Amino acid sequence: MKPHGPIPPGYAADRDGMLLIGGRRADVLADEAGDTPLFVYDAGMLSARVAEWRAAMPAAVQLHYAMKANPYAPLLAHMAGLVDGLDVASGGELKAALASGMAAGEISFAGPGKRDRELEYGIAAGATLNLESAGEAERALAIGARLGIVPRLAVRVNPTFDLKGSGMKMGGGAKPFGVDAEAVPALVARLIDAGADWRGFHIFAGSQALDAAAIAETQAQTVALAADLATAIGRAPPLVNLGGGMGVPYFPGDTAVDAPAVGAALAATLAARDPVLANSRFAMELGRWLVAEAGVYLTRIVDRKTSHGETFLVTDGGLHHQLAASGNFGTVIRRNYPIAIANRFGGEPYAPVSVVGCLCTPLDRLGDQVALPRADVGDLVALFQAGAYGATASPAAFLGQGPAREMLV
């Protein structure tokens, strides 16, 4: 038997043992959606999460939502009403961000492979481009000149440090992201000389960390780096995007980030910052932390079978919607995401079962020998932490099964 990750707080069952999402029964939601598999996102939990962040962080720090975590339009519109800015990573995301109601001036566009037409779209829209290289800077300046628009340009910095314990390191050593720190002052000087509207720095050292002390240390390094760069440039950045880093507990033994501790440390870091940054604004850019816990993936059991003594629950979902949960996206060792039988939520574990998807590949495993209440054909399986990097971070067309349904409740 293998453990599964912790069920996020805030989920409960009604008196029938049916999982409630946004106060509504999982089976009713599936009926309302028309079919499983289905992603349900809880708008109230999203709002509460943003409020939790604001309560923990210094009031002056802005919150940006990195929409790559979940671009589902109703969710994005909800988030746009809660946060101070959106971070996009493609022309497609920029289009969706503009449609969400967020002001173009509060949208920033990062990504190492921006094409000319994407740079043009961003400049014309009035978004801030987080420049990833000197070459991209020249292309953006040329496009701005051609359009007769002063481009809003920030510089993404490849920091010399990384975020310790992060699931995804974005800084430290040779990276395709951003401009090596030592080359940044000259590049900013070039932008200013060329008449661009220099917006500041984007410094992203890593993501999916759970250790508040490591996040705090990285934020302190980030502020120090921004100060050093500002001193070298001789001008303060209007905005320092401190990146993200705050992760969520996916696996057995994982515990939630101590957000108040991160906030307290950040307050101390900002209070003690170099005077060169006195008038700079600061922002954090979060994706997963904001939306993962508010999402549940519901899939129905199609078959229950035994092979050589092992019981399998075969579902109508799978890795085509939950690639990361299947252990096939950015992880080396497969471990179980938080998982439950939605219609026996909180019930006593019966025996270990393996929950697999409907795809004809051994990679398609959603729960490996996990202890769950007895379940059979027609029952609903719930996978948690499904609000981030689910539907769009999975191969939805694989084996012709089609995309999942999504709903915001």
Added chain:
Amino acid sequence: MKPHGPIPPGYAADRDGMLLIGGRRADVLADEAGDTPLFVYDAGMLSARVAEWRAAMPAAVQLHYAMKANPYAPLLAHMAGLVDGLDVASGGELKAALASGMAAGEISFAGPGKRDRELEYGIAAGATLNLESAGEAERALAIGARLGIVPRLAVRVNPTFDLKGSGMKMGGGAKPFGVDAEAVPALVARLIDAGADWRGFHIFAGSQALDAAAIAETQAQTVALAADLATAIGRAPPLVNLGGGMGVPYFPGDTAVDAPAVGAALAATLAARDPVLANSRFAMELGRWLVAEAGVYLTRIVDRKTSHGETFLVTDGGLHHQLAASGNFGTVIRRNYPIAIANRFGGEPYAPVSVVGCLCTPLDRLGDQVALPRADVGDLVALFQAGAYGATASPAAFLGQGPAREMLV
């Protein structure tokens, strides 16, 4: 510097050093498609591959195409005209298979999570269902009775052996696929008693093996298992689907399967088979081996940059189209797929570079410190073995970059 996998045979450049695909210049194909990234599939290579298989294998053995490898409609229609049957893994694939021109009677439908509506669709269409469990069998029989149609039913067998050296083991021990061998005779008796049209066995022990001897040994075990089951049942299976297994060379040091050796061994196995199988037909079910080499993924360099001494070529493609090539799908250790600069094909390597995609994630690496000819913005990168498990086996919606274009030439 790290090596890359072997460029498949049959690719060459014109006098300008431009890669030719189906005799046509890669740059012209990209222009014709309208943009990169682009998958190009060479119809002539697909035909030649089928001919290679037929020349190697005993004439009596049928060839099925497992369309999960590549369901692109023009390619599927081309394959339908070349092979003896199609194997599908969902209702969506069945629909595409029927649209390809393949006769319903030559289509078989496997997959552990078939929903009732998919069983009904398959039975009504006249396809053969490869049953994955006793429960699925009962559902299929009930649906056949309700529809007043005699269902065409085969039994997928979970063999007691696996395919040695295969990248993907589908047999041996507890598996979600098929019915454990010892339970098969009773299930087949049940099907026959219930009046179903029993079509035989589907026995799939693994895929992506390169060792002809291992494949041959597995095929011999498969034929022996089919004979044992037929003896126990007291009736010969009309068809024994021997599964696939033949892989392609992705990585440095990989060599192509010796198809004539597989064919010679299979001929010997069939010549010596138990008389109970004298009147049975045999089929192999191949996906990757048939289509991978005929596909090339073309992506354009958007930026060339240096970070801490490492050179990066940033492309407009990425893991959203080439998840497996990025090392994030079913592999533990990332190694380089075959890769080249399409417009300097065969040119002298200049220096090691890392080829990355346009996604804002460190997972998005298509070539890690590979030696390639000098390349710059606007040049085309070609990834090979892109005909299988590319476009549909990747998270196309990730980060809003959108799907790749595809064309058959």
